[in-house]
Amino acid sequence: MGATLPLQEREGYAGEHLHRSRVAFVTIGQAPRPDVVHDLLEMLDGDADYEQFGALDGLTRSEVEAHRARGDTAALYTRLADGSHVEVDGGFIVERLRALMKQLDGEGYDLIVLISTGIYEPFAMRTPLVHGERAVSAWIAALTVGDCRIGVVYPLPGQSDMSHGTLIQSARAVAATGDTARLEDAAAHLGDADLILMHSVGYDDASARQIGAVTGKLVVTARRIIGGAARLHLSEMAGVSQSGAMPALKGEALIERLPSPAIPLTQRERQVLCHVLEGKANKSIGRLLGISHRTVEIHRSRAMNKLSATSPTELIRRALILDRSAS
Template sequence: MSMKKINGKRLALVTIGQAPRVDITPDMMQGLDAEYDITEFGALDGLTKEEVARLAPKGGEECLVSRMTDGSEVVCSAAEIEKRLEHVFDKIDPEKFDAILMLCSGKLEAAVHSLPVFSPYDSLSAEIDERRAAKDVVGVISPHADQIGKMQAHFTAEDEARFASASPYAVDEFAKAGEKLKETDVIIMNCMGFDSAMAAKVEAAANVPTMTVRQLFMKHVGKSLMQKAPA
């Protein structure tokens, strides 16, 4: 995985839900220099729940799962989110920021800017590649069952991975997901909404080392910032 460098302290954080992400940002940034100037942007900022409901996936469209500012879960069409992200990126002035950090681990084609863009998807892909090279059986937890098919594309053989779903924003099903992934060597929780407490529940149920994509992402970003990243 190529490692871009961040030469400055002005960071734009972009969520596919609504900003600010009080469930992610404080935890994610705690291992970094407190002097970083953080501004958050959201693809769903300014929308009512009724307006967001109209962005729901239709007819088998790919979905993305995120969070409203009131803490509720929202499931949107990936295509609709991509459209809205284009407008979000237009608002990020390259003269006022030094880098963009995405708060979504999905592959987002609209996440393109003249500034360096850091994506959890790249961290996830790099970790999966390393685990496959080590012949580990990887367990992957996605926030929505409809996203499992897309995750399967990261693997070439059926016996390389096992899959489960559990939302970080709804009913607690972490132990249930962990039970499904007992026959693995490592579990990756693939959503930036998953935190260490959720990972601990999965690990206790599966008795398998469990990590979140948030941890993987900040490990890589920490290297780019040349700061100490969370373990």
């Protein structure tokens, strides 16, 4: 269940090929998860070889069904290899996940990415790990410093009682992945939120657009947050400087919420900043705009100076807080 991406030179190391990072993507269900991994690979700029693994790999449908969540048992909502979804006993998944993580820890991967939320248990690893739930929690904590009200959409009702405690300052909603009617119903309960987080990696950009259209709010997916965290880890391994920008927010909407600077942004500076605020790397922005990554760095620096900001994270927080105070 592995695949290799085209060889690319790493940004900042022109003229030499470096060691290709080996990444293991781990899901709490069954691999492969092309729907999620495709989006993650786009955010990694193709700078990795990868394989996919699932905690429920090797089990038949009937074997999985034997461990469905029942009664008061904590449930996790996940996808099987045939594309169907199932609610599985959380303790059973964690037990299998621990064994899988132990196995992968000795396989020589440069990075392991747990592409699932709802797993709160830590894993003792020698290999660098992007823990999906912890990445999402850290992202939330960065915004709530500014008293941002975050609404959350979960795939299962019980999960809204398990996550983030007092960090969530808005109403919570529940909606199963792919259920259009329930997504719209969930959106109706989130009118007081400044920002909406779709807490399962099963929610894609189309789901986020649907929620955004109903609420008029900025929407971020756990999928994008985890991808941004993985990209940051790989960039640090390669010695490439990253800003730590929080991914998946719509850059144009964020810029509109900011006061106009004394010296207006040029069209190119605005284009670059829009992509920066969405968590894209300089190299990726350069390809999208048809300019070099060095030119991207220049426009990015000028835009940040005009807005008197030290990081994209600061601009995101500022945009959300200012938008709420103006309402």
